[in-house]
Amino acid sequence: MSIDFKKEVESRKEALIEDLFTLLRVKSEREDELATKEAPFGPGPLAAMKKMLELAQRDGFATKNIDNYVGEFEYGTGDETLGVYAHMDVVPAGNGWESDPYNPEIRDGKIYARGASDDKGPTVACYYGLKILKELGVPLSKKIKFIIGTDEESGWADMDYYFQHAKKADFGFSPDAEFPIINGEKGNITEYLHFAGDNSGAFTLHSFKGGLRENMVPESATAIFTTNLPFSDVQADLSAFLEAHGVKGELSEEEGKISVTIIGKSAHGANPQSGVNGATYLARFLVAYAFEGAAKNFLTAAGHFAFNDHYGERLGVASEDEKMGKLTMNAGVFFFEKDSDENKIALNFRYPKGTDAKEIMAGLTKTVGNLVSEITLSEHEHTPHYVPMEDPLVSTLLEVYEDHTGEKGYEQVIGGGTFGRLMERGVAFGAMFPGDVDTMHQANEFIPVDVLLRAAAIYADALYRLAK
Secondary structure, eight states: OOOOHHHHHHTTHHHHHHHHHHHHTSOOBOOGGGOOSSSBTBHHHHHHHHHHHHHHHHTTOOEEEETTTEEEEEEOOOSSEEEEEEEOOBOOOOSOOSSOTTSOEEETTEEESTTTTTTHHHHHHHHHHHHHHHHHTOOOSSEEEEEEESOTTTTOHHHHHHTTTSOOOSEEEESSEESSOBOEEOEEEEEEEEOOSOOOSSEEEEEEEEOSOTTBOOSEEEEEEEESSOHHHHHHHHHHHHHHHTOEEEEEEETTEEEEEEEOBOOBTTOGGGSBOHHHHHHHHHTTSOBOHHHHHHHHIIIIISTTOTTSTTTTOOOEETTTEEOEEEEEEEEEETTOSOOEEEEEEEEOTTOOHHHHHHHHHHHHTTTOSEEEEOSOOBOOEEOOTTSHHHHHHHHHHHHHHSSOOOOOEESSOOGGGGSTTEEEOOEEOTTOOOOTTSTTOEEEHHHHHHHHHHHHHHHHHHHO
16 A cells, blocks of 8 residues: 655644644643642643543544543554554743743744644654544554653653553554654663751851753752852852853842852753753852852752763763763752751763663762762662664664655664653654754754654654554
8 A cells, every 4th residue: 555645744734733733832841739639740731631632532533541641542453552652741841932832833934832842743743643544544453552641751650650550562662752763762860969967157058949850951040148258259250150151140139148040051851961050050159169068068069070070970970881872960950948958959860781770879979978968769760771673663663764764774872761661662763853953851942844744754654564
């Protein structure tokens, strides 16, 4: 059966974009403070998931809502199940947008909105691939199950719950990364440095806050402190620091307390070297002053050991694998308040084969153990994942990519974690193309319209060849 998938997608272009805009208008950030039994991750992710199921119902798919954690629908029959694992939740929008992140708009051929690239745009592109197969009545020998998650950007608790009630697909992919394919993913663990003790002296740190999520490079951070130095001296020091490091900052004084903010650039936590960590720069500035006790330890850990230590060398946890590459470290969340027992820094590690969470903790204990009161692990760890090139799943997807682009396919291993790793024979496939600008987890996130349509045709063909 010969199908011109590019033509089929083009004929549905306006409908595809309209459906994507409908989803992008939903602010689907996880909000724990608004979470309920009915909305386990807050109202936004649930609303977006339900909206996706509404679109599928409209198009004649039988849908299922698994207790507001995960949505699913399927097409075809067969003993084997091809799974497509996508998600509707997004990271917080943050600052620095040139337009409303939840009012999508097209500028210069690009769709701007939070979730445009990660992961609502690719999800809709892949959905339209499945929709095309259904509308054309393409016979399949395998069942295609489309799974919509709501907690991919946080702890994957949606999938923990889902797999208590459903079987994993036999094989499949997640449309949540880049082409030609992602057949390997590093391990992922967050380790927390905790700080306790007195904080007094000539300099007193009252608060230090930066970062929204462990998997985002903090765009900015703000500290409030008191000092016996004249305000003008701190102003001069900050001006010199900003000029020397090429970052932006703000300084103010109110009721004897000085507030200082340093602004960097957000990026995906899997690629911390692509961002400018405003929190570590702020700590770098403050650590030069004579803070004492817990504040000094906190600022030393953040402003010396974590400062631009993208590969964990200063922290003593560096590791590298020939196929998976280097370990990366993102210092993602910073919290310090005077007299608080909750002071901590969250360090997110994407690690290759050859190391693990315990070895990383051992390295941290050796280098910063004298600064912290405790080091703890997050509950969620994803170990390294790899599907060989010779697996029919990988070879078929690369063949589809090559036929549609004329470019030679190749394997890739990333630090980012996708739902593709949920299956033993699972990969990530699209929707970014080689050379595309990666704006995931950043301000002014976008996906070009032509990329969206091109990806949809590839997804349609991929689903067809894998399930026919």
